[in-house]
Amino acid sequence: MSSIISVKDLGYSYSSNTVLQNINFEIQAGEYIALTGPNGGGKTTLIKIILGLIPVNKLTKVNIFGKNPQDFRDWHKIGYVPQSLASTGLDFPITVSELIGNNFQTNSQTKINTAVNIALETVSLLHQKDKLVSHLSGGQRQRAFIARSLVNQPELLILDEPIAGIDAGSQSQFYNLIGNLNQLMGLTIIFVTHDLGALNRWANRIFCVNQTLVIERPDPSQKHGHQH
Amino acid sequence: MLQIFQYTFMQRAFLVGTIVGVIAPLVGSFLVAKRYSALADTLSHVSLVGVAAALVARVYPLFGAITASLIVSLGIEQLQKLRTILSESILAIFIYASLGIVSILVSVGSNFNNDLWSYLFGSLTTVTEEQIPVIWGIGILVIICVIAFYRQLVAICLDSNLAQTSGIRSGIIGTLLLVIAALVVSVGLQVVGGLLIGGLMILPVVASWQFGLGFRSSIFLSTIFGIVAVWGGLIAAFYLNLATGGSIILTSLLIFVISLLVNRLWVN
Numbered sequence: 376m377s378s379i380i381s382v383k384d385l386g387y388s389y390s391s392n393t394v395l396q397n398i399n400f401e402i403q404a405g406e407y408i409a410l411t412g413p414n415g416g417g418k419t420t421l422i423k424i425i426l427g428l429i430p431v432n433k434l435t436k437v438n439i440f441g442k443n444p445q446d447f448r449d450w451h452k453i454g455y456v457p458q459s460l461a462s463t464g465l466d467f468p469i470t471v472s473e474l475i476g477n478n479f480q481t482n483s484q485t486k487i488n489t490a491v492n493i494a495l496e497t498v499s500l501l502h503q504k505d506k507l508v509s510h511l512s513g514g515q516r517q518r519a520f521i522a523r524s525l526v527n528q529p530e531l532l533i534l535d536e537p538i539a540g541i542d543a544g545s546q547s548q549f550y551n552l553i554g555n556l557n558q559l560m561g562l563t564i565i566f567v568t569h570d571l572g573a574l575n576r577w578a579n580r581i582f583c584v585n586q587t588l589v590i591e592r593p594d595p596s597q598k599h600g601h602q603h
Numbered sequence: 604m605l606q607i608f609q610y611t612f613m614q615r616a617f618l619v620g621t622i623v624g625v626i627a628p629l630v631g632s633f634l635v636a637k638r639y640s641a642l643a644d645t646l647s648h649v650s651l652v653g654v655a656a657a658l659v660a661r662v663y664p665l666f667g668a669i670t671a672s673l674i675v676s677l678g679i680e681q682l683q684k685l686r687t688i689l690s691e692s693i694l695a696i697f698i699y700a701s702l703g704i705v706s707i708l709v710s711v712g713s714n715f716n717n718d719l720w721s722y723l724f725g726s727l728t729t730v731t732e733e734q735i736p737v738i739w740g741i742g743i744l745v746i747i748c749v750i751a752f753y754r755q756l757v758a759i760c761l762d763s764n765l766a767q768t769s770g771i772r773s774g775i776i777g778t779l780l781l782v783i784a785a786l787v788v789s790v791g792l793q794v795v796g797g798l799l800i801g802g803l804m805i806l807p808v809v810a811s812w813q814f815g816l817g818f819r820s821s822i823f824l825s826t827i828f829g830i831v832a833v834w835g836g837l838i839a840a841f842y843l844n845l846a847t848g849g850s851i852i853l854t855s856l857l858i859f860v861i862s863l864l865v866n867r868l869w870v871n
Contacts, residue, residue: 428764450770457764467636467760470817477757478769507815 379404379531379563380425383436387420387429394420398588404530407557407564409574409593412584418567419458421584422535426455440530451480454524456517458535458567465508471495472504475523494522498552514545521552532556535567546570550577607841616727616837616847618735622742623787623794624803624833628811628825629749630787631804633780636760636818642679642781643801645694646788648701649675651797653789654722655708664722665737668792672785680778725796725848727837738790745783756780757818794833795848806855807832813859813866828858 378401385398395417402408412418423429424437427444431437439447465474475494476487495501498518503511508519517537524532534553538546554577556562568574571581575593583589607613634642650668657667675697682693709719721729730738749756755776758766763773784804791800807828811821836851843850 423764426764426768428767448770450768453768455765455768457762460762460765465761466638468812468816468818468821469757469761473757473817473819474761477754477761480754480770505817507817510815 377404378402378438379440380565381436381438382425385421385424385431385435385437387417387424387431393586395424395584396586398584400582400588400590402563402565404563405557405561406579407554407577408566409571409578409581410565410567410584411569411571411581416585418584419535422533422565422567426453426533451527452530454521454527454529454532456520456524456534456537458539460520468507468509470505470507471500471511471519471522474508474519475526478523479526490526491522494526497525497556498522512545513541514549517541517545517549518552525556529562531563531565533565533567536569537566538568538570546573550574553577607838612728612730613837613841615730615732615735617834619730619738620727620794620833620837620851621830622739623791624829624831625826626742626745626787627791627800627803628807628829629822630745630780630784631808632811632818632822632825633749633756633760634784635805635808635812636757637780639780639784640801640805641691641694642784643788643804645679645697645701646672646676646785647792647797647800648698648705650785650789650792651719651722652701652704652708654792654797655705655712655719658718659708659712664718665734665789665793668722668789669741669786672789673782676781676785677778680774680781684774721796722792723796723798724846725792725794725799725851727794727847727851728840730793734793738793741786741790745786748779748783752776752779795851799848799852802852803829803832803855806852806859810855810859810862813862815866828855828862832858 380402382398382400385395387395398421410418420429424431425439425444427447430445437444440449440452472491475491479487479490481487491504492501495504498521500515500518500522503515508516511519538549541549550573553564553566557564557577566574578593581591581593583591631643634640650672653667653669653671654664656671657664679693679697682688683690755766755771758769758771759773759776759780763777766773766776787804788800791803795803807825810828811825814824816824832855833851835854837847839845839854840847840850
């Protein structure tokens with residue numbers, strides 16, 4: 376299988392604080408990675424480095440779809456939901472369809488509408504299409520942002536602590552949704568979370584980040600329906 | 604009522620006021636969405652520095668306003684990248700620095716206090732024929748920019764990192780927003796003045812948000828409110844012999860209050 380993400384000898388410091396050191400890993404296409412670790416351990420920093428949002432020196436070998444993140448341009452291959460964006464809501468009036476359509480890179484309103492409907496059907500939110508995002512529940516808002524990240528039919532989905540602030544019932548639905556995207560659609564998933572218990576069922580591997588990286592396997596006795 | 608349109612100076616006032624009534628809330632929509640409402644005030648204070656400097660140098664004040672606000676808008680963008688100063692503190696720095704500079708320029712300049720006053724509170728009825736194509740040109744440029752970069756501007760209002768991972772160069776688009784805001788503030792000095800242009804950029808937007816519409820519809824409604832505020836303010840000022848800038852802003856405030864009541868009574 377081809378490597379979607381490759382990180383070698385990654386270290387990162389900010390204001391004389393070491394945030395990450397000696398990070399090495401590869402993620403293959405179709406994998407479901409749970410990324411966990413304590414607050415301040417470097418999880419979000421690692422994600423931002425992979426996505427090119429934090430530049431690193433050129434001696435560090437970070438590749439995403441075979442390219443340096445700073446040179447990466449095929450953003451339609453990646454769906455990203457940043458930390459706390461969905462859980463805190465939006466301060467301005469934007470409908471669900473506007474939120475999702477905003478990520479679709481075309482001027483054709485017909486194509487936008489089609490792509491938006493497909494994305495909303497995937498997350499079972501089509502009936503809320505014309506509703507303001509601020510009027511949705513936490514779980515619905517999260518699904519709206521997932522739909523936004525899916526509208527370009529990406530190959531990689533990165534979710535940074537997406538379940539914060541969502542009730543337990545919605546969390547369960549959310550895990551099932553993401554798990555199905557991985558198993559049925561072959562989407563590569565990186566799921567940043569503190570709650571490993573639920574992800575034991577779905578994840579291929581668990582990355583524990585606390586300045587350094589430890590890779591673990593989920594307990595096989597707790598996994599169900601996993602095909603890899 | 605038609606008497607008002609018989610006067611050439613009022614015709615010019617309506618012409619200029621209409622385009623500013625459109626572009627102020629048009630750009631203001633993105634400033635409010637990004638929680639940059641205070642930026643309008645910052646740029647208006649900076650524009651006054653440009654006006655004062657231009658009056659001292661005896662050059663066209665609008666050019667001074669545009670130059671100063673463009674320079675500072677780019678400076679704000681650079682300072683925000685430092686991350687060692689809070690965004691709201693950056694704006695406060697420029698507000699108070701501008702006031703300090705203006706006060707010094709007033710003290711060293713001579714006989715331009717009346718001119719500066721008109722830029723503080725607006726002087727829509729003194730618009731000249733020569734100013735109309737300049738202001739309309741800037742207005743059309745702003746509208747074209749918003750239409751051309753609408754998707755990118757909305758994306759940076761959602762989240763800069765999210766925009767970046769959608770292939771949008773959020774730094775450049777953020778700078779574009781500051782630049783068009785600077786242009787709006789500069790041309791707005793003539794309409795409602797530096798102390799009030801922020802009101803015309805913010806009040807119609809907040810009023811439109813009371814109706815539970817999507818973002819695109821809210822922007823359209825806010826421009827309608829902006830035009831109504833300008834026309835209503837001009838009519839009130841003409842017949843009641845009031846200051847045009849203040850009348851426009853108070854009309855805008857009235858629209859906001861009515862929108863708030865409509866929201867409370869019918870929308871919700």
